[in-house]
Amino acid sequence: MIWEYVYRTTFVYFLVLVVIRMMGKREIGQLSPFDFVVAIIIAELAAIPMEASEIPLWHSVLPLVILGALEVLVSYVTLFSRKLRGFICGYPQVIIKNGFLLRDEMRKARYNLDDLMAQMRDKGIVDLDDVEFAVLETSGRLSVILKSQHRPVTPADLGISTPYEGLPTVLVMDGNIMNNNLKEVNLDENWLREKLEERGFSPRKVLLATLGTDGRLFVNRK
Structure with missing residues (x-):
């Protein structure tokens, strides 16, 4: 049984x-x-x-x-x-537009001020006056666009050029060599083993090894 x-x-x-x-x-x-x-x-x-x-x-x-x-x-x-x-999914609704609350849209969505303030605090926003637009997505999450004077300064705002960063390529995970990833960056297993041996590692002893777009190899042992 x-x-x-x-x-x-x-x-x-x-x-x-x-x-x-x-x-x-x-x-x-x-x-x-x-x-x-x-x-x-x-x-x-x-x-x-x-x-x-x-x-x-x-x-x-x-x-x-x-x-x-x-x-x-x-x-x-x-x-x-x-x-x-x-x-089936509904449409996004603008809750705040040009810094003003749209009460009619909030009523349509049955979205009260307590819900709004809670989601604002969750995003680290305590003053509604800092918000330019807020959109209630179909998932129920709130997307917020701050006013330009309250947004973090970016390199583009300062006219500073930055190099391409991209994502690091995983070469070893849990002691297993990721051969497909090696091929994507035009490298082979022999190159990887040589680099690991220089640091006193074998692939089996590596928890994670990644190659950054700048050519730096990160290795974390098990």
Whole structure:
């Protein structure tokens, strides 16, 4: 009996994992209302076969697969239809424009001042007078654009040119050489091993090694 529960739980776990992966790489806070509803239904359907051994697995497997396929279909359709995307996901709403609160938009979104102040504080903003625009995104998050005099100074503001930085390339991770990444930067494994040997390391003893766009090699041992 216990092995049946183990089997059911393991099977449903991997099935739900596949279905969730099908939904894409959006964060939970970025789920549309449709995605959120699907996630709730998936959780409910997944719990049924794990709790009730008398119910055949396919009674939950089939709805889970249908929901996953429906989610993928709707996601693809919304890529090409803005109207459908707006119906399912909604549209961003401007809450603050030119430094003024738009009460009508806040009422439409049922978004109160306490919510606004809380999200402002979360972004390190304590004075609404510093805000030029604030947009309530479809995910419920608030995007804020500060007035120009309150934005951090950038090198462009000072007329200073800066070199290209880019992202470092991971060459070794958890002791494994990333050969594809080496090829992308026109290097080979022999070069990497020589550089590591100069520092007294072998790839197996390296937790992480990255190559910056400036040519500097960062090595962190295990």
